[in-house]
Structures are given as structure tokens and as C-alpha cells.
Amino acid sequence: MAHALTQKWFLTQQAKSQLFNLDKMVSARTEELQTANKRLTQEIAERGQAENQLRLSEERFAKAFKSSPVPMSIQSLENYRFLDVNDSYVEMTGYSREELIGNSSLQLNLWSDPAARKVLLEQLAEGKSLRNVETKVRTRDGQEKLTLLSAELTTLGNERFALINENDISQRLELEAQLRQAQKMEAVGHLAAGVAHDFRNILTVIQGHACLRLQNPDLDAKTADSLKQIARSVERASDLTQQLLAFSRKQIMRLEVVDLNGLLRHLSDMLSRLIGEHVTLQYQFFEPLPRTEADVCSIEQVILNMAVNARDAMPQGGSLVVATSVAQISPAYASSHPEASVGEFVCITVTDTGCGMDEHTMSRLYEPFFTTKEVGKGTGMGLATAYGLIKQHNGWIEAESKVGKGTKFKIFLPISDKQLKPEGTTQASARTSGGNETILVVEDEELVLEFVASLLGECGYKVRRARNGVEALDVWRQHAAEIDLLLTDVVMPQKISGIELADKLRNEKQQLKVIFTSGYSLELLDEHFRTRTESNFLPKPYTPAKLKEVIRLCLDK
DSSP states (O other): HHHHHHHHHHHHHHHHHHHHHHHHHHHHHHHHHHHHHHHHHHHHHHHHHHHHHHHHHHHHHHHHHOOOOOOOEEETTTTTBEEEOOOHHHHOOOHHHHHBSSBBBTTTTTSHHHHHHHHHHHHHHHOOOOEEEEEEEEETTSSSOOOOOOOEEEEEEEEEEEEEEEEEOOHHHHHHHHHHHHHHHHHHHHHHHHHHHHHHHHHHHHHHHHHHHHTTTOOOHHHHHHHHHHHHHHHHHHHHHHHHHHHTTOOOOEEEEOOHHHHHHHHHHHHHHHHHEEEEEEEOOOOSSEEEEEEEHHHHHHHHHHHHHHHHHHTTTTEEEEEEEEEEEEEHHHHSTTTTEEEEEEEEEEEEEEOOOHHHHHHHHTOOOOOSTTTTTTTSSSHHHHHHHHHTTEEEEEEEEEETTTTTEEEEEEEEOOOOOOOOOOOOOOOOOOOSSSEEEEEEHHHHHHHHHHHHHTTEEEEEEESHHHHHHHHHHHHTEEEEEEEEEESSSSTTTTTHHHHHHHHHOOOOEEEESSSOOOOOHHHHHHTTTTTEEEESSOHHHHHHHHHHHHHOO
């Protein structure tokens, strides 16, 4: 019996051990299930988060793709058909989204150069990325646009496709070309002004001595005739330098409030005679046209130059239309026309039905001495002068032309709120006789200095000379009390200009009279200078009579 009890106890203990182990296994399995459940829950959460991030990323890409200012497209690498395009691509090509998606660029004839397209597609097929490759895209209306193409390959599922950017640089290149042209014109203008300045000094000496010799009553007829030819040639050369200064925007402007309609009506008879009976002249006036501030002679010269060009472009006859209007220039327009300004302007349009111009001629339209006319029939300064004169008025000129379809010029001038003024009375001419006053002549051109000093000495004046501002100050220190008038060139070496010299001397002697002279003009005549009513300006070249007249007038004020 004891043995049976022992065996029963042993079995009980064994059962308890098995139950304990089983319970332990259940606990371990439960922990494993809980851990697995947690891991599964975490994986589900992470997958949901990843899917959410992917969805957000896709939404961000879609928004960026659609709103990008750069034309973009997604194309399949299997058949190069459009899978998607953004709004900028639609705008660039002129095709609708429906017309593009499902078709290829080859089917729509978008590539101007199919051979170049083939090379690029082969590079993409080889897995190469493309960076800023110049390509030409043909739009729906047949225009060609230059683009910089970049492409990246990517895979979605089992399908490979290319993400392509095509940045339209046509407008940028056009603006760069216009900027280069404007810079070139500015550089040529500076050169023209320098040439005109030096040339005017030479003409002053030639004209002065020719006029002095003509005053000799003992001249024989042949010598007198030669001197007159010299004087007339100097006048023609002076006109040419005046055109150079107009092109470089450095000639004196006498601005006044102008009614352009009235100015053009005043020119009508002259224009009719100028263009001839074979050309029909028409006017289209905007009424009431706002006023502008302008130099009347300059505007007339611009219109006449354009009329002459129009006449020469219509040897078999045609029509010339001169019109006025008001133009409101927006920031968008000004951004695409480098010389334009934002605001309201009056506009003169000159349109002919002549032979027109090609792109090469248009690119050199305002260059001085460039002409398409036969030798001896044009100096090439007409439009160059017009360009400079209008720029000097703070305006600009635009030209449109096609071969065989005529030419249109648009002249833009700022509107003025000033009122028209009545014409003033003409001042009587001063006496040109000499005097006994002392004049300080400051001139860096030796020949001009010698000529002026000799002429004034013959007129009875006492002359003190200086070749620059530094020498003039030395002369002034010795003879300030006796000097009545300063005759000085405006631009001089030694870092002291004529204006600075006059200011220094007037600070010491307020009653000092001053006459400025120069081959340059407007760029040196700032607002402060122009309002000095006690000052006179004598442009070069001048005749001996004109020099004596201006000096006497200044001294007698």
C-alpha cells in the first residue's frame, strides 16, 4: 500500500510538472503572439504612414509638375507618347492637353529637326540623362522656339518613362540680342561724340581763318572763290558733326511744350513736296492729343528723315501714313522691349508700303553711316540721327518691317502736363565791334587758342591765355583785377573743367562774365548749368562774326 501511495504521489508530481511546463509554453507562446501582433500592428502603421507619405509626395509632385513655369512632359520610353504635360508645356506648344496626351512629338510635328530628336531619344534609350541640350520646338501655329531640354529616366511599376523639361529661351535670347544692340549703339554714340568734338575744333580753325581772309578787300576773285568754297565745305562738315552729336545724344536741345498734331500739319506741305506725286500722303490724328516737351527742329528732322527713307523705298509709288495716338506702356510690354519705359506716351507712327527690310538690315538700322542706298545717295546718318534725337527726348523708336510688305516706325515721346506758351520776341542782334576789356581765353586745342587770341587782339581786346584750368588759375592769380570775361572750353585736361573753373573764379569775382564753348553739348549742360542766365554757350564751330557778337553781347549785359 505504501508503494502504491508513493507511485501515486510520483505521478501527481509528474502531472504537476507537465502542467507547469505546458503553462510555461502557453505563456511563452502568448508572449510570442503578442510580440508578433505588436510587430504586425507597427508594420501596418508604418505601411500606412509610408503610403500616406507616398500619397503626399505624389500630390506634391503633381502640384509642382502642373504649376511649374518650366514646360514639362512625361513620355513613355516604349513609344515616346505623352503620358502627361503641364500647363506651361500646353502654353508653349499651343496644343491642348487632350491633343498632346496619347500622341508622340513626332506625330504632332513638334520637332523642327527630326534627326536631332532621333539622337536624343537614342541617348535616353541607353539610359543617359540629358542636360540643357539646345533644341527647336515647332508650335501649333508653325513658329519655332529655341529651348533647353533636360531629361531624367525613371520607372513606375514595369514601365520606364522620361521626365522632360524644355525651358523656352527664345524671349531671353531676343532680349539679350536687343541689349547687345543697345550697348553697341551706346558705344558707337560715345565714339561719334568724341570724333565730333575733335572735328569741331578743327572746323573752328578752318572756318575762322577762311572768314577772316574773306574780309580782305584786296583778294582776287579766284582766291575769294576758293575761300568761299572752303567756308561752304566747313558748313557741310558742321552739319555732319551735328548729326553725329544728335546720334550720340550730345547736341543742345531747346525743349518747349509741343502739340504734335499741329507740328505735323505744319509739315504737311513740305512732306508732300519731299515725297513726290507718286506717293500718297495720309494723316490720321488722334484728338485731343496730349502735349509733349520737344525740340521742334529735332522732331521735324526725324519725320523728314523717315519720309525720305519711305520715298526711296517706293520708287514705283505707294502710300505713306503718318498717325498719332496715345500709348499706355505696361510693365509686361517694357520687360520685352529694353528701351521702352512704363507709363503713358504720345506715339507718332510712320508707315509705308515700300520694299521693306530683311533681318540683317533691321539689325543695323540705326548704325551711323550704314546705308543700303547707292554710293552718293545717302550718308547713312538719317535713322542714326533720328535714334539719337528721340533718345535725347527720353523716348524711343520701334521698327517693324518685312521684305515686300513695307515698314512701320513708332516714335514714343513722354507726355507733358505743361501748357503751351506764346511765342516770345526775338532778341535784337548785338553789335559785333570790338572793345578794350580784358578776356581770359582757356582752350586746350592749341590752334583754336591761337586763332581766338589773335582775332580778339585785332578787335582791341586785351587777351590772357591758358591751355587748361590749372594754367588759368595761375593767370587769374596774377591778373584777376583786370579780367572782365572768361571764355572757356567746357571739357579740358588737368581735372578742372570749364564749369568748375568758372565757379572758382566767380566765387572771387561775382561780376565776372563767362562764355562757355565746346564741341560737346547736352551731356555737359546739366540742369544747374542751363539755368545760369548770366552764362552764354557758344557751340563749335563758330565764325569770327559770331564769336565777336556773343562776346560783345555778354559784356554789354
